[in-house]
Structure formats: structure tokens, C-alpha cells
Amino acid sequence: MQRARSSSGVLLLSALVVIAAALVLLRPPDAFIPGDRSIAAQGPTDERPKPRPINRITAALHAEDLGSVMHQWRAAPSVPGISPGSLRKLADQSCRVPELLRMDGRDQPDWRRDRFRSELEKRCRHRAVPSLFVREHSPDDFFDDTASGLSVTQALIELRRARNAVDLRLAWWSAYRIEALPQAEIFADGRQLLPDEARQLIEVVIDWRQCARYRACGPDSLLTLRVCAMHGCTGDEDLLGAWHQALSPRDFEAALAISRWLPTWPAADE
Numbered sequence: 001m002q003r004a005r006s007s008s009g010v011l012l013l014s015a016l017v018v019i020a021a022a023l024v025l026l027r028p029p030d031a032f033i034p035g036d037r038s039i040a041a042q043g044p045t046d047e048r049p050k051p052r053p054i055n056r057i058t059a060a061l062h063a064e065d066l067g068s069v070m071h072q073w074r075a076a077p078s079v080p081g082i083s084p085g086s087l088r089k090l091a092d093q094s095c096r097v098p099e100l101l102r103m104d105g106r107d108q109p110d111w112r113r114d115r116f117r118s119e120l121e122k123r124c125r126h127r128a129v130p131s132l133f134v135r136e137h138s139p140d141d142f143f144d145d146t147a148s149g150l151s152v153t154q155a156l157i158e159l160r161r162a163r164n165a166v167d168l169r170l171a172w173w174s175a176y177r178i179e180a181l182p183q184a185e186i187f188a189d190g191r192q193l194l195p196d197e198a199r200q201l202i203e204v205v206i207d208w209r210q211c212a213r214y215r216a217c218g219p220d221s222l223l224t225l226r227v228c229a230m231h232g233c234t235g236d237e238d239l240l241g242a243w244h245q246a247l248s249p250r251d252f253e254a255a256l257a258i259s260r261w262l263p264t265w266p267a268a269d270e
Helices: 002-026 037-042 056-060 066-075 084-095 097-103 114-123 152-161 165-177 195-213 222-231 239-246 249-261
Strands: none
Touching (some): 056 066, 066 084, 084 097, 084 222, 097 114, 114 222, 195 249, 222 239
16 A cells, blocks of 8 residues: 555656646747847846937928928927028928929929929928028028138138038038149049039038938938929939939039048937
């Protein structure tokens, strides 16, 4: 009898061991992110890196109704990273395009521009755009022939300090006029810019820098729609791709060279 009880006890103990092993094997592994085991070891999920929030300028440049967004901002005009006037000018650049195309006689059906022009008109439908006959500034305000009084060294310092569109435009032209730009250093092909080329290419570079600053370079950005409506795009290009189609290959390479040579701008929320 005792031998039978002893055998039963051994069998029961063996069964318990088998059950415990099965439970261990069937337990799901601890969750972790592939390639980052340190995050799993940290435990609380709120310690994980968080993406930067989309700032209000970025949201406006992707808004389906720009007029409504700008109306809301008039009630609280303090927008970090950009002045109300600069934001208005940025919006007006795009919202004026459909009317500019009509004035230029380029509003005829064109599959390369039609859908982008229509999207601009939809986004700007509640946006009151200033008259096209009232210039906010004259080109001569930036591109005049008067001597700046700066030395070559001073002109280059001002140019590399510029961190907004107005300052960069002024500093670039000032350096160009006194032949301070090291064009042999900037352009690998030995190009020497003519005055109109210098004016046009810096505007392309400014466009790229503003889209990067406001994280609005994608195909659904107001800035990209403007270029595609003006010049035409064959697909869903981002702003860089839109300018690649709009410019000649040599001008596009020149714009890239200028952008690489100039210091980068910080993002609007940095």
C-alpha cells in the first residue's frame, strides 16, 4: 500500500512539472521594437522618443481651406517662427497663381497644370488675395545697381548669416553686384551667372529653404502646388521634383550648388 502511494506521488509530481514547463513555453515573449532592445528594457512607453508636433505653419500650408486657417490666425496672430506679414505673403504667392495664369493667357486646358491649378483654387476659395496690380514691393528694392558699401569679406559674412527670405535675397544680390560670390567655388562647371540668372536661381533656393523650414515640401504642399500650377508637373512630385521639371538641367544643377554652398536654415520649431 505504501509503495502504491509513493508511486502515485511521484506521478503527480511529474505531471505538475510537465504542466509548469508547458506554461513557461506557451507564455508570449516580452514586446520589443526590432532593432531597439534598449526601449523594451526601459519599460514605460512614455520614455520613448516622440515625433516633433506639426507646427501651425506646416498645417496651414497643407490646409484644405487656407482662408479659414488665416481667419483663425487673425484672432491670435502670434505664430512662432514666422511673422503674420511673412505668412500672408507666402500664402499670396500661391493664391495669386490662377489669376496670373489667366492674365498670361495660360489658362487653356493643359494636363500638366490643370489639376494643380484646380487644387489651388479650391484651397484659396475663401482667401482674399490682394490685387495683382498692387505690388507689395518693387524688384528694385532688392535688385538695384547701387553700391552696397560692403567689402567682399563683409558681403560674404552677411550672405552666410541670412536666415530668412528677405535677408538672403538682399545679401545674395549685394554680394553678386560687387563680385564677391566665389562662383568658381560654388559651380563645378565654372559657370558665371548673368544678372537675370542670379536673380532667378536665388528665388528657387529660397523656395527650397522655406519648404524645408516649414516641413512643406511634399506634393500636397501649397508651395509645391504653386510651382506645378505655374510650370506643370507630370506626376506627384515634391517641390524639388517640381523645380527639376521647371528648370533646365544646367539651372537646376546651379540651384543645387548654391543651396549646398549656403548654410542651412533651422526649422521653424527649433
